[in-house]
Amino acid sequence: MADPVDPAEFVPRAAAAVGLPLSPEDLADIIGSFAVLARVGQVLMAFPLSEEIVAAAVFTPEDGTDP
DSSP: OOOOOOHHHHHHHHHHHTTOOOOHHHHHHHHHHHHHHHHHHHHHHHSOOOTTOOOOOOOOOOOSOOO
16 A cells, blocks of 8 residues: 555645645645545555456547537
8 A cells, every 4th residue: 555645745735736726724624625535545445446347438528519
């Protein structure tokens, strides 16, 4: 399993890397939400999947115009 991520360190760095401004008053809530999502993600990623599983088709939305 991968090393655990420190949400307090990761969230501001990731936001800065993609140019996403985070207001200081919201930062604690964002970090808390990310921590929950990271824990859930660890459980999901640990679930074994067979190599024979076929991936689902990729959804590609139309641009909204009729052909």
